[in-house]
Each structure stands twice: as structure tokens, then as C-alpha cells.
Amino acid sequence: MGVVVLALAAGFLTYSLSVGGVHMKRGNYEINAKFGEAGSLAPGAAVSVAGVKVGTVSQITLEPKTFLAVAKLSIDPTVKLPSDSTAKITSDSLLGGAHVSIAPGAAMDDIKPGGQIENTQGAVDIFGLIGSVIRPQGGSDAAASSDAPAPDASQPAASY
Amino acid sequence: MAAAEATRQVAPRSLANPVRALGRSTLAAVRMVGSVGVFAVRGVAAALTSPWFLGQLWRQFVAIGFFSLPVVGLTAIFTGAALALNIFTGGGRFNAEQVMPQIVALGITRELGPVLAALMLAGRVSAAIAAEIGAMRATEQIDAMRTLSTDPFRYLVGPRLLAGVLMTPLLTAVADTIGVAGGWLVATRVLDFSSAVYIRNTIDFLQSWDIVSGLIKAAVFGFIVALMGCYHGYNAKGGARGVGRATTHAVVSSAILIFGSDYLLTTLFTHAS
Numbered sequence: 178m179g180v181v182v183l184a185l186a187a188g189f190l191t192y193s194l195s196v197g198g199v200h201m202k203r204g205n206y207e208i209n210a211k212f213g214e215a216g217s218l219a220p221g222a223a224v225s226v227a228g229v230k231v232g233t234v235s236q237i238t239l240e241p242k243t244f245l246a247v248a249k250l251s252i253d254p255t256v257k258l259p260s261d262s263t264a265k266i267t268s269d270s271l272l273g274g275a276h277v278s279i280a281p282g283a284a285m286d287d288i289k290p291g292g293q294i295e296n297t298q299g300a301v302d303i304f305g306l307i308g309s310v311i312r313p314q315g316g317s318d319a320a321a322s323s324d325a326p327a328p329d330a331s332q333p334a335a336s337y
Numbered sequence: 338m339a340a341a342e343a344t345r346q347v348a349p350r351s352l353a354n355p356v357r358a359l360g361r362s363t364l365a366a367v368r369m370v371g372s373v374g375v376f377a378v379r380g381v382a383a384a385l386t387s388p389w390f391l392g393q394l395w396r397q398f399v400a401i402g403f404f405s406l407p408v409v410g411l412t413a414i415f416t417g418a419a420l421a422l423n424i425f426t427g428g429g430r431f432n433a434e435q436v437m438p439q440i441v442a443l444g445i446t447r448e449l450g451p452v453l454a455a456l457m458l459a460g461r462v463s464a465a466i467a468a469e470i471g472a473m474r475a476t477e478q479i480d481a482m483r484t485l486s487t488d489p490f491r492y493l494v495g496p497r498l499l500a501g502v503l504m505t506p507l508l509t510a511v512a513d514t515i516g517v518a519g520g521w522l523v524a525t526r527v528l529d530f531s532s533a534v535y536i537r538n539t540i541d542f543l544q545s546w547d548i549v550s551g552l553i554k555a556a557v558f559g560f561i562v563a564l565m566g567c568y569h570g571y572n573a574k575g576g577a578r579g580v581g582r583a584t585t586h587a588v589v590s591s592a593i594l595i596f597g598s599d600y601l602l603t604t605l606f607t608h609a610s
Contacts (some may be wrong), residue, residue, distance in 0.1 A: 221534045233531075257476035
């Protein structure tokens with residue numbers, strides 16, 4: 178029994194450490210997608226079409242010239258994506274956990290293995306959005322608060 | 338324990354004079370703390386200085402370490418699985434299901450891995466040690482050992498203390514792994530988490546201190562478990578009943594000391610880091 182427990186622990190450890198690298202299902206084909214902002218997208222995250230998982234993100238790198246995040250998507254070979262499909266990084270919940278959802282286009286030709294999705298939409302920085310709502314930089318709110326007397330530094334901002 | 342024994346013996350008089358009973362039990366408690374302390378120092382001195390009884394040491398390593406693996410593994414896997422479900426439910430109340438891997442990993446490595454492994458050891462090992470040494474005491478084998486000029490501390494207590502201190506962290510490392518695996522199993526099979534993302538989140542999130550602090554706790558717990566077993570067995574009195582009482586006391590006192598020292602160590606670690 179002790180040996181079984183040790184073997185289980187060792188098996189899970191090696192599996193965990195191997196997942197750290199690229200793990201590609203045999204037979205899947207790879208396409209690239211460039212995003213302006215990858216957010217919390219990580220290798221291993223799901224790729225879905227209409228909410229159904231069709232593959233995984235196998236690698237994320239930075240393209241040094243354009244400063245775009247390049248995600249390699251490993252896709253099930255039975256799913257042929259039209260060449261004008263749109264890839265979008267969607268968060269699973271408010272606190273992270275992102276996946277790529279692909280909205281299929283209508284073009285007649287498919288994306289070839291090794292090809293690229295042209296239409297992408299990067300991750301939305303939720304906290305940035307919240308921040309820009311509660312503490313607007315410029316705009317009418319900023320003008321209004323600049324009218325108020327100065328001791329903003331010691332007092333909590335009025336916009337809270 | 339000895340304190341409880343003392344109060345039971347003076348029970349009729351304590352009704353007449355509660356102050357005397359209080360003083361008596363306080364003295365007994367203080368006396369026990371002192372004798373455990375002396376016992377611990379003697380045991381550690383015997384464990385750390387040569388000559389070592391290597392055969393005994395090896396036997397204890399196997400008995401405490403290897404044969405505790407099944408029970409520790411089973412405890413860990415079910416705890417990890419239940420923890421995952423509970424945290425998923427709790428996280429779902431504010432849309433934070435996705436942080437479940439991190440919280441499971443933290444809870445297992447910092448707290449549940451060491452504490453549950455040590456509690457299982459308290460039930461399994463502490464009782465066995467107390468029964469074994471207590472039976473040797475009852476059948477005067479310990480006195481015979483002394484007559485043959487073999488120091489019972491060196492032969493019986495030292496190897497057990499060493500094995501407790503060294504084996505419990507190893508068992509805890511296994512419990513940590515299996516516990517995370519339990520959470521992972523539930524998350525991927527029942528809750529539709531992505532396996533790779535779950536593991537990546539766990540690995541990226543855990544810091545080495547989370548694991549190391551758990552292992553330090555485990556070493557302390559291992560010492561407590563072995564010490565309580567040895568102490569109560571060594572001081573067992575009164576034949577078969579005494580052995581039974583020693584076993585109970587060993588398990589109960591090591592469990593209480595594990596929880597107490599767990600809180601103290603956690604406070605220490607929280608302020609240190």
C-alpha cells in the first residue's frame with residue numbers, strides 16, 4: 178500500500194511538472210493569433226467555439242518587433258475554421274482565468290495549419306476599466322473635482 | 338494524564354476542600370510539564386550522540402514512515418477533494434471559483450498537510466509506541482535492559498524521536514502532493530476545470546516558503562508524536578490497564594499539543610514573513 182501511495186504521488190508530480198511544458202494532443206493542428214493584450218491567458222487555457230472546447234493554448238510568446246502577444250492555439254483537426262474567424266480573449270470570471278473564444282466567420286476558405294487568425298480582440302483589463310470609471314483621468318468629472326478645494330491628498334477622493 | 342489521575346484520587350476530599358484539590362492538580366500539572374521536559378532533553382541527547390542503534394533506527398524509519406503512507410495518503414486525497422468542493426462553493430458566492438486551485442494548494446501545504454499527517458501519526462504511531470514501551474515496562478523488560486547496561490533511552494527513545502522528526506516531513510510532502518491531486522481530481526472530473534490550467538495556477542502561485550513552513554511544522558509535530566508515545570509508555574504503571582491508559586494519554590496529549598503548537602508556529606511564521 179505504501180508503495181502505491183508513493184507511486185501515485187510521484188505520478189502526479191511528474192504529470193504536474195510535465196504540464197508546465199508544451200503539451201499538444203497528437204493530430205491537432207496549430208494556428209497563431211496575435212493579441213494586443215494577453216492578460217491572464219496562460220498555456221493550457223481552453224480554446225472554444227460557441228462555448229464548446231475545441232483545443233488549447235499551447236504557447237504564448239511576445240513578438241519583439243510589434244510588441245504583440247502571439248498565442249499558439251492547438252486545434253482539434255475536425256474543426257475547420259473559416260479564414261475570417263475572430264479570436265477573442267474572454268475571462269471566465271472577474272478574478273482571472275482566461276480562455277480564447279473563436280467566433281467563426283463566413284469565408285469559404287479555411288485557416289490552414291500554421292496559419293494565422295487575422296481578427297483578434299485582446300483581453301479586457303477589468304480593473305483598468307473599473308479604475309477609469311471610479312477615477313476618470315480628464316473629462317467632466319476631473320474638471321468638477323479640480324474646482325473643489327485642494328486637500329484631496331488627505332481626504333478620500335469624493336468620487337468613491 | 339497524571340493531573341487528571343491526581344484529581345480523581347482526591348475526589349472525595351476535593352468536595353470538602355476545593356482549594357486543596359485545585360492546588361494539588363496544579364502541582365501535578367506543573368510536575369508533569371517538568372518531567373516531560375526532562376524526558377525530552379534526555380531523549381534528544383540520546384538521539385543525537387553516538388553510539389546509535391542503527392538497526393533500531395532503520396526499523397523505526399520503516400514503521401513510522403513507510404507504513405504510515407497508506408493512511409496519510411487516504412486522508413490527504415479525501416481532504417483535498419472535499420476542500421476543493423467547499424472552496425468552489427464559497428468562491429462561487431462572489432464569482433471567484435477560479436482562485437480555487439490557489440486556495441486549495443495554500444490550505445494543503447501550509448496547514449492541512451502537516452496537521453492531518455501528524456494527527457494520523459498520533460493515532461497510529463504514538464499509540465503503537467506507547468503500547469510497545471508500556472508493555473516492556475509492565476513486563477520489566479526495561480529494567481532488564483538496564484541490568485544488561487543498555488541505556489533504554491538510547492535503545493528505545495532516541496531512535497523513535499529521530500524517526501518521528503525525520504519521517505513526518507517526508508510524509509507531509511507526500512500528503513501535500515496527494516492532497517493537491519485530490520483537489521485536482523475533483524476540479525477536473527467534477528467541476529470542469531482545465532487540468533493544465535489548474536496545475537499551472539497551483540505551481541505559479543505556491544512559494545517555496547508555503548511548503549517549507551509546512552515541513553517545519555511537520556518536524557515539530559513528528560517530535561511531539563514520538564515524544565508523547567515514548568513518555569507515556571515509559572511511565573506506564575500498573576500492568577495491562579496501565580498500558581491501555583498510556584496509549585490513550587499518548588494519543589490525546591499528542592493531538593492537543595499538535596493543535597496548540599500548530600497555532601503558535603503559524604503565528605510565528607506569519608509575523609516572521
